[in-house]
Amino acid sequence: xxxxxxxxxxxxxxxxxxxxxxxxxxxxxxxxxxxxxxxxxxxxxxxxxxxxxxxxxxxxxxxxxxxxxxxxxxxxxxxxxxxxxxxxxxxxxxxxxxxxxxxxxxxxxxxxxxxxxxxxxxxxxxxxxxxxxxxxxxxxxxxxxxxxxxxxxxxxxxxxxxxxxxxxxxxxxxxxxxxxxxxxxxxxxxxxxxxxxxxxxxxxx
Amino acid sequence: xxxxxxxxxxxxxxxxxxxxxxxxxxxxxxxxxxxxxxxxxxxxxxxxxxxxxxxxxxxxxxxxxxxxxxxxxxxxxxxxxxxxxxxxxxxxxxxxxxxxxxxxxxxxxxxxxxxxxxxxxxxxxxxxxxxxxxxxxxxxxxxxxxxxxxxxxxxxxxxxxxxxxxxxxxxxxxxxxxxxxxxxxxxxxxxxxxxxxxxxxxxxxxxxxxxxxxxxxxxxxxxxxxxxxxxxxxxxxxxxxxxxxxxxxxxxxxxxxxxxxxxxxxxxxxxxxxxxxxxxxxxxxxxxxxxxxxxxxxxxxxxxxxxxxxxxxxxxxxxx
Numbered sequence: 001x002x003x004x005x006x007x008x009x010x011x012x013x014x015x016x017x018x019x020x021x022x023x024x025x026x027x028x029x030x031x032x033x034x035x036x037x038x039x040x041x042x043x044x045x046x047x048x049x050x051x052x053x054x055x056x057x058x059x060x061x062x063x064x065x066x067x068x069x070x071x072x073x074x075x076x077x078x079x080x081x082x083x084x085x086x087x088x089x090x091x092x093x094x095x096x097x098x099x100x101x102x103x104x105x106x107x108x109x110x111x112x113x114x115x116x117x118x119x120x121x122x123x124x125x126x127x128x129x130x131x132x133x134x135x136x137x138x139x140x141x142x143x144x145x146x147x148x149x150x151x152x153x154x155x156x157x158x159x160x161x162x163x164x165x166x167x168x169x170x171x172x173x174x175x176x177x178x179x180x181x182x183x184x185x186x187x188x189x190x191x192x193x194x195x196x197x198x199x200x201x202x203x204x205x
Numbered sequence: 206x207x208x209x210x211x212x213x214x215x216x217x218x219x220x221x222x223x224x225x226x227x228x229x230x231x232x233x234x235x236x237x238x239x240x241x242x243x244x245x246x247x248x249x250x251x252x253x254x255x256x257x258x259x260x261x262x263x264x265x266x267x268x269x270x271x272x273x274x275x276x277x278x279x280x281x282x283x284x285x286x287x288x289x290x291x292x293x294x295x296x297x298x299x300x301x302x303x304x305x306x307x308x309x310x311x312x313x314x315x316x317x318x319x320x321x322x323x324x325x326x327x328x329x330x331x332x333x334x335x336x337x338x339x340x341x342x343x344x345x346x347x348x349x350x351x352x353x354x355x356x357x358x359x360x361x362x363x364x365x366x367x368x369x370x371x372x373x374x375x376x377x378x379x380x381x382x383x384x385x386x387x388x389x390x391x392x393x394x395x396x397x398x399x400x401x402x403x404x405x406x407x408x409x410x411x412x413x414x415x416x417x418x419x420x421x422x423x424x425x426x427x428x429x430x431x432x433x434x435x436x437x438x439x440x441x442x443x444x445x446x447x448x449x450x451x452x453x454x455x456x457x458x459x460x461x462x463x464x465x466x467x468x469x470x471x472x473x474x475x476x477x478x479x480x481x482x483x484x485x486x487x488x489x490x491x492x493x494x495x496x497x498x499x500x501x502x503x504x505x506x507x508x509x510x511x512x513x514x515x516x517x518x519x520x521x522x523x524x525x
Contacts (some may be wrong), residue, residue, distance in 0.1 A: 022390075022418030103392040104418025127318050127395030131420030 006175040012116065015136040017042040017049075021106030024053040027094060027119050029087060030060045031139040032110030033069055039108055040076035050077040056094055058084040091118055098126045106132055112139040114155070117182030124179060141204040145173050146183035153183050161189050161200045170197055173204075211251060211303035212239065217274060219298055222359045225281050226327060227293055230267075231304060232274040239272045242307035244335035245399075247429070248275060249473055251303040252291045257455070257463075259288035262429045262474045264331035264401075265307055266360070269338060275304070278359060280327035286431060286454050308471045311399070311427040313338060318395030320346040323383065323410055325402020326357065331427060332401065333360055336368060347371050349388065351402070354378035385413040399425045429474030430494055432456035435515045442466055442525040443485055457511035466525055468511060475513035482523050484509050489518025 015035045018024075024043075028036045036055065043049050055073045073081040084090040098105075107128060109119045116135045123133055142156045145164075152166025157173060164171050164186065171186030178185065190196050218230040231250075233239055242265055252259040267276035279292045296302070311331055313320060320339060322332045329350055339346045348368065352358045354376050364372045375381040389398065389410070398419070400410040407426045414424050440449050440457065442464075451460040458480060461468055471479040475495030484491065484507050493503045495510035502508055509516075509523070 020415070020418060020420075098394055101394045103389070103394060103396050103423065105394060106418070127314075127316050129420070129422055131422050 006177075008177045008179075009175040010113070010117075010177060010179075012113075012135045012137040015039050015108050015110060015134050018106045018134065019046070019049070021132075022052065022104035023102065024049060024106050024108065025094075025097060025101065026053065026055045026057075026108040027090070027110070027115075028055070028057040029090075029111030029115040029139070030058070032112075032115070032136075033057060033059075033072065035110035035136045035138060036108065037072060037076055040073070040078060044077060047077065051079065053078050054080040054082075054097065056082050056084065056090050056097070058087050058090045060087070087115065087118070091122060094119065095122050095125075098122065098128075101126075107134070109133070109135040110138060113137050113141060114144050114182075115139075117144065117177075117179075120179060121182040143173060143204050144183040145171060145186040146178065146181050147171055147186050149188060153181070154186070157184075157186075158202050158204045159200050160203045161197055162186065211305050214239075214275075214302055214304055216296055216298055216300045216302065219296070222278070223357045225357065226359045227279050227281075228266075228276060228359075229279065229292070229296070230274050230276050231302065234301065239275055240306050241272060242269055242275075242334075243309050243312055244269055244338040245311035245313065245331045245427075246307035246309040246334070247311075247331070247472065248277070248307050249305040250277070250288075250292075251305070252288060252296075254287055254291050254295070257287075257459075259286075259291055260459075260473055261288040261292075261431075262472050264311075264334070264427075266330040266333040269334055275307075278327060278330045282431065284431075284434075286434065288431070308477070310472060310477050311401070311425060313399075314397045314423075314425070316395075317344060317397040319393055319397070320344060321388065321392060321396060321398045322346065322348045323398065323400040323402070323406070324348065324350045325400075325406040326352055327359070328400075328402030328406075328428075329360060330401075332399070333363070335399070336364075340367065347373065349373045349375065349383050351375040351383055351406070352377070385410060386417070389414045389419065390417045397423050397425060401427050404428060427476060428496060429472065429476060430496070430513045431474075432459070432513045433494055433515070435492065436517055438489075438516050438518055438521065440516070440521045440523055443522055444525055451515065456513065457509075457515055461511060461525065468525065470512060473512045475510055478510070480510055480512050482509055482511055482525060483507065484521070485524050486520070486522035487516060487518055488520045489516055491516050491518075 017039050026036050109116050142158050145154045145157045147164040150167035154165040170189045172189040174185045176185040213234045214231040215234050217232045220228040222228045247262045247264045263277040265275045281293045282289045445466050449464045471477040478497040492515045494513040
């Protein structure tokens with residue numbers, strides 16, 4: 001079955017500071033902290049740019065929360081650092097921020113692909129394009145999978161075949177990616193012969 | 206594009222709208238409708254002068270939903286090679302001209318969240334048609350229109366009648382100037398800027414926008430260059446195996462066409478890139494006047510846009 005080699009699968013590159021931007025918005029989830037701190041390190045010679053930089057970060061694991069990330073970003077020279085308890089809260093604040101942001105803004109996203117996808121989905125609503133967005137993938141490769149039959153999105157999918165959280169069909173996870181939905185397409189895997197499935201393996205660690 | 210693809214039109218109205226600009230209405234001679242177009246499109250007008258034919262690009266300024274005629278505005282250029290003088294002095298109501306199908310190299314970004322239009326002088330023309338596409342729609346827009354003095358503000362009554370508060374006029378004579386830094390430094394995300402006017406204005410807008418952090422993909426501009434006059438030179442067309450003389454007041458493209466060799470073109474103003482031609486050999490210097498080639502392409506000496514560019518050379522060999 002054709003599941004790989006599909007061009008819509010996003011390809012990300014390591015984050016780099018874009019000195020052409022006037023304002024800088026950085027979003028991070030979990031292990032995305034490190035790439036953001038690396039970019040901030042590249043900006044250390046530009047206090048003016050750091051003064052126009054905002055960081056929105058969600059640690060996810062409770063153990064990693066607390067004052068440590070805020071202190072790390074603060075130590076890198078960013079005055080405006082906000083730490084969130086959930087990804088949903090971070091994304092809500094991000095949408096609100098873009099609604100007030102001006103042309104000249106650059107977006108930096110670091111974290112797992114599923115987090116990047118959700119951030120990109122919001123950025124697209126504001127007509128930000130590839131010249132204004134940078135993203136670096138790190139952390140889990142677990143996917144958001146959209147069931148093309150019942151339109152339910154199943155989160156944290158690590159296997160080649162997954163049971164849809166909506167209709168319980170067994171879905172084959174394709175590389176076919178939708179930026180609008182921020183999810184990979186899942187299609188019924190045993191439509192021809194019910195119950196006949198390939199071996200289920202963990203493929204998105 | 207060949208002559209066969211042109212449409213025969215008749216001039217049905219002429220208005221002197223400013224001391225320098227005439228407004229022409231061109232209707233098809235067969236009385237039918239003209240091809241559909243979108244705001245920002247231009248047409249090539251073919252004028253058969255006494256000595257030679259002129260083919261100049263002009264923006265279509267009439268509403269895109271009106272296809273019984275196209276309207277264009279022509280500014281009388283001081284250093285004209287003849288095209289704008291021909292339109293101003295020789296064309297009358299009832300005159301016949303040929304036009305090529307409309308082409309849009311300056312269209313609106315369909316998913317922009319806001320449009321900022323900046324016009325200088327005759328550069329207002331493409332915006333008149335674009336505004337028709339924007340009027341009454343959900344996407345906010347504003348027009349900033351800069352002219353020498355109030356009497357040079359072509360189509361202002363038409364603009365103000367409908368667009369009201371969205372039109373901002375600036376007159377050099379009143380020491381009014383667009384504050385580009387304030388304008389471009391204060392736009393919401395997803396804004397696109399469009400500029401049409403003198404070269405200085407376009408480069409200023411592009412530079413200020415870049416300085417404010419705008420990516421190139423949000424900056425749109427159009428400026429048709431007239432082919433500049435230069436020294437005469439000779440060109441040899443390798444595939445056609447003929448030599449062509451390029452006189453001082455004729456462009457390379459026009460000279461090649463006059464020799465009977467067809468070169469595909471769209472804008473004839475150095476913008477679209479359609480007539481880009483491979484340079485096989487040059488003994489001398491290419492004089493690039495286009496807005497299309499990158500610095501690296503120019504430096505390579507391997508390519509030229511014959512619609513506006515020339516050469517100062519002992520010999521030039523083109524892949525035509």
